[in-house]
Amino acid sequence: MAHLAMATGFLLILIGFYGALTNRNILRMIVAFTVADSGVNLVIVAIGYMRGRTAPILDAAVTPATAAARIIDPVPQALVLTAIVIGVGVTALMLAYAYKLYEKKRSLDIGEFTELKW
Amino acid sequence: MIKRFIALVLLLTVGAIFAVLLLGYEPDAELNATARYYADHTAQDIGSANIVTAIVVTYRGLDTLGEVTVLFLAAAIVGLVLSQGRQPASAATRRNLTPVGELLATGSRFLAPLIMLLGVYIFVNGHLTPGGGFQGGAVIASGMLLLLLADPLKHFSHGLISMLESLSGLLYVAIGLLGLFLAGGFLDNRFLPIGELGSLASAGAIPLIYSLIGLKVGAEFSSMLASLTETEEL
Numbered sequence: 001m002a003h004l005a006m007a008t009g010f011l012l013i014l015i016g017f018y019g020a021l022t023n024r025n026i027l028r029m030i031v032a033f034t035v036a037d038s039g040v041n042l043v044i045v046a047i048g049y050m051r052g053r054t055a056p057i058l059d060a061a062v063t064p065a066t067a068a069a070r071i072i073d074p075v076p077q078a079l080v081l082t083a084i085v086i087g088v089g090v091t092a093l094m095l096a097y098a099y100k101l102y103e104k105k106r107s108l109d110i111g112e113f114t115e116l117k118w
Numbered sequence: 119m120i121k122r123f124i125a126l127v128l129l130l131t132v133g134a135i136f137a138v139l140l141l142g143y144e145p146d147a148e149l150n151a152t153a154r155y156y157a158d159h160t161a162q163d164i165g166s167a168n169i170v171t172a173i174v175v176t177y178r179g180l181d182t183l184g185e186v187t188v189l190f191l192a193a194a195i196v197g198l199v200l201s202q203g204r205q206p207a208s209a210a211t212r213r214n215l216t217p218v219g220e221l222l223a224t225g226s227r228f229l230a231p232l233i234m235l236l237g238v239y240i241f242v243n244g245h246l247t248p249g250g251g252f253q254g255g256a257v258i259a260s261g262m263l264l265l266l267l268a269d270p271l272k273h274f275s276h277g278l279i280s281m282l283e284s285l286s287g288l289l290y291v292a293i294g295l296l297g298l299f300l301a302g303g304f305l306d307n308r309f310l311p312i313g314e315l316g317s318l319a320s321a322g323a324i325p326l327i328y329s330l331i332g333l334k335v336g337a338e339f340s341s342m343l344a345s346l347t348e349t350e351e352l
Contacts, residue, residue: 064161089192
């Protein structure tokens with residue numbers, strides 16, 4: 001189960017990298033980055049998964065005394081919570097810059113932007 | 119073609135590294151020391167039923183403050199970059215949009231308050247159920263997105279949004295300082311009674327802090343959405 005989720009995550013990262021490296025359109029590159037981002041999050045969550053255990057929330061079934069033996073690792077979940085939010089911020093920034101670039105050249109083709117090329 | 123070839127070689131290398139990682143991965147049978155500490159001590163020290171919330175808001179509270187700051191910066195830069203050199207569209211230059219239709223107009227007006235109520239529910243109950251300030255804030259912003267999709271010309275008051283954002287950010291830091299003076303340290307939640315595990319008024323200051331984070335994140339996402347929508351050449 002954890003292996004399956006992890007393999008999917010790695011695959012998403014590779015798909016995202018492939019899209020970012022081969023696409024010429026800036027919007028497509030941004031979408032590819034968000035795909036890779038989801039892949040990273042999936043891998044981190046999969047690392048925290050443990051077979052036969054439940055979510056890290058205390059209730060009648062998971063009492064504080066038995067928690068250590070019954071819950072999965074809560075730390076990767078807290079990390080991914082942070083990563084998702086920062087990912088949204090980064091995506092919004094990329095979109096804003098893409099709009100600015102489009103405004104300047106009236107094109108989203110990365111080949112048009114040669115100022116930083118060497 | 120050479121570029122595509124280099125990209126494929128790069129991907130194969132990264133894929134090989136991933137394959138080694140995947141094949142050598144062995145899931146833990148026991149919680150590691152950090153996770154075990156959180157599992158054993160959250161109930162008596164923090165009083166939050168949701169251990170992830172206890173980690174995000176209290177154990178690693180300073181990191182969350184930093185995260186909220188990063189998000190604030192992202193929202194501020196999006197607003198700054200997009201507002202540069204833009205003329206406000208006057209009524210004459212706007213092209214006439216076709217009416218959205220009765221279903222979409224009424225449906226969005228009916229659903230948006232319910233979606234925002236769900237967002238508030240999610241962040242108020244962040245210490246009891248899955249969810250919290252960031253998730254609730256994102257749900258609130260999705261309500262705003264629905265309104266913007268139904269009526270792209272709708273104008274949200276940026277002043278109101280930024281006031282809400284600054285106020286909740288300021289109160290967040292103020293509560294953190296209260297923890298410094300009245301309890302064990304910055305962002306310590308225990309200057310309010312911890313209460314009974316699993317009730318709404320428990321976990322000290324966590325519901326307060328997470329509600330403020332929810333309002334702040336909702337305001338930030340909404341201002342990003344509004345800024346991005348206003349770039350449309352209407």
